Amino acid sequence: MSRIVIIGGGPGGYEAALMAAQLGAQVTVVEQDGPGGACVLTDCVPSKTLIATSVRRQALVDAQGLGVHYTGGPDGDVGGIQVDLPLVNKRVKELARAQSADIAARLAAEGVEVVRAAGRLVDPQVVRAGDRTIRADVVIVATGATPRILPGAEPDGERILTWRQLYDLEELPERLIVVGSGVTGAEFAGAYRSLGSDVTLVSSRDRMMPNEDADGAEVLEEVYRRRGMKVMGRSRAKSVERTADGVRVTLEDGRVAEGTHCLMTVGMIPNTHGIGLEEAGVHLDKHGFIQVDKVSRTSAPGVYAAGDCTGVLMLASVAAMQGRIAVWHAMGEAVQPLRLPTVASTVFTDPEIAAVGVSHNQVMSGEVPANVVKLPLNTNPRAKMHGFEDGFIKLFCRPHTGIILGGVIVAPRASELILAVSLAVQQRLTVDQMAHTFSVYPSLSGSITEAARRLMQPLVTL
Numbered sequence: 001m002s003r004i005v006i007i008g009g010g011p012g013g014y015e016a017a018l019m020a021a022q023l024g025a026q027v028t029v030v031e032q033d034g035p036g037g038a039c040v041l042t043d044c045v046p047s048k049t050l051i052a053t054s055v056r057r058q059a060l061v062d063a064q065g066l067g068v069h070y071t072g073g074p075d076g077d078v079g080g081i082q083v084d085l086p087l088v089n090k091r092v093k094e095l096a097r098a099q100s101a102d103i104a105a106r107l108a109a110e111g112v113e114v115v116r117a118a119g120r121l122v123d124p125q126v127v128r129a130g131d132r133t134i135r136a137d138v139v140i141v142a143t144g145a146t147p148r149i150l151p152g153a154e155p156d157g158e159r160i161l162t163w164r165q166l167y168d169l170e171e172l173p174e175r176l177i178v179v180g181s182g183v184t185g186a187e188f189a190g191a192y193r194s195l196g197s198d199v200t201l202v203s204s205r206d207r208m209m210p211n212e213d214a215d216g217a218e219v220l221e222e223v224y225r226r227r228g229m230k231v232m233g234r235s236r237a238k239s240v241e242r243t244a245d246g247v248r249v250t251l252e253d254g255r256v257a258e259g260t261h262c263l264m265t266v267g268m269i270p271n272t273h274g275i276g277l278e279e280a281g282v283h284l285d286k287h288g289f290i291q292v293d294k295v296s297r298t299s300a301p302g303v304y305a306a307g308d309c310t311g312v313l314m315l316a317s318v319a320a321m322q323g324r325i326a327v328w329h330a331m332g333e334a335v336q337p338l339r340l341p342t343v344a345s346t347v348f349t350d351p352e353i354a355a356v357g358v359s360h361n362q363v364m365s366g367e368v369p370a371n372v373v374k375l376p377l378n379t380n381p382r383a384k385m386h387g388f389e390d391g392f393i394k395l396f397c398r399p400h401t402g403i404i405l406g407g408v409i410v411a412p413r414a415s416e417l418i419l420a421v422s423l424a425v426q427q428r429l430t431v432d433q434m435a436h437t438f439s440v441y442p443s444l445s446g447s448i449t450e451a452a453r454r455l456m457q458p459l460v461t462l
Helices: 011-022 037-041 044-066 085-109 163-168 183-195 214-226 316-330 360-364 381-386 414-426 431-435 446-455
Strands: 003-007 026-030 113-115 119-123 126-129 132-135 138-141 145-147 175-179 198-202 230-232 237-242 247-251 256-259 261-264 268-270 303-305 345-347 352-357 371-376 392-397 404-411
Touching: 003 011, 003 119, 003 316, 011 026, 011 037, 011 085, 011 138, 011 316, 026 126, 037 044, 037 085, 044 085, 044 163, 044 183, 085 113, 085 163, 138 316, 163 183, 175 183, 175 247, 175 256, 183 198, 183 214, 183 345, 198 256, 214 230, 214 352, 214 360, 214 392, 214 404, 247 261, 303 316, 345 414, 352 414, 360 392, 371 446, 392 446, 404 414, 404 446, 414 431, 414 446, 431 446
Parallel strands: 003 026, 003 138, 026 113, 138 303, 175 198, 175 261, 198 230
Antiparallel strands: 119 126, 126 132, 145 268, 237 247, 247 256, 345 352, 352 404, 371 392, 392 404
């Protein structure tokens, strides 16, 4: 029987553990924070729970355009939609703990041992877990990453915050400054604006989310500005300092933003230093990420790595797949290398931005020849019924064969809608096959099949 030890209990770790147990291995997971790791306890699950709450409040605000008005209640309130932040945060943390407990139960049911301790690699076949030394045939490192801290903007947990400190706030930030306009910054900025905070978003680039689809980012920035968010672009934050009643953010171009709180979202650094990796022969890149191949192997024999600590794509779904691939390869099972072009991703803003496959930039630059169609969401009947006006469905296909290469969806619940496009990319379906697939009428997904029908024509232009 193979003995597999996994350092880290996030998606890369616990999914690997479940797969290894199902294949008959003896599995130990070493995780100091609890099953699910930071992803479940402090990062992905809490943030998406908070965002879900903010989307509900925004829907109540927007419902007035559909003829739903608030006339007050027995307490004499006359239409205000209030946010009880302590209750919101209590639910966020309880849900995270419940999800961790569910994962713990599943691991226990599969016979996986969980050791609550910090893990360290002694050599490629030995892991130190607290006061225990565990010998293994295979080690999988899935230690994740932690928020990056900028010199001159060190969080204090009260006014200057990382996203892991948000859920201890007792009052909704009156004036929140979000530094960093990548995915994390955009998500939290939108969420707190929808909850009722006055939000300023500081971006070092000329637009939000420079690494995402440009059309999608443009739609989202327009929505944010319409909802009253201030976006300060084209300058980095130079310093963040406490004031008598809040914070002051000074930008490199001399502009100043003042608020009650500042949220720092300036990237992640891998949790790879000080745990014996380099001493055991595991190569790290210049940023500290573990170097792995497409089947999750590191440079040390018998040592694999998965998740954010590899820097491949910081997505829970990728971490989980890397972990499974590591197990399949280590245990001699049939395995396909990780195929990044088939990875679907979502920005959990309102509306959401989901994408899979080739990007718009790849097509426009000529790197990937493709036909493109983009349908505005406001032409969809279901969208009209719900009052959804912002967004689109975009599909890419090969010019001659019609094989679907990718797509972008900007819409409510785009994270759910993208599965159809993701499946098409994974299975190399054509636009003809998609076009001949039934969709419900009326539905948002109907625009996906409609886009495919548009691409059936001989020539498609932007």
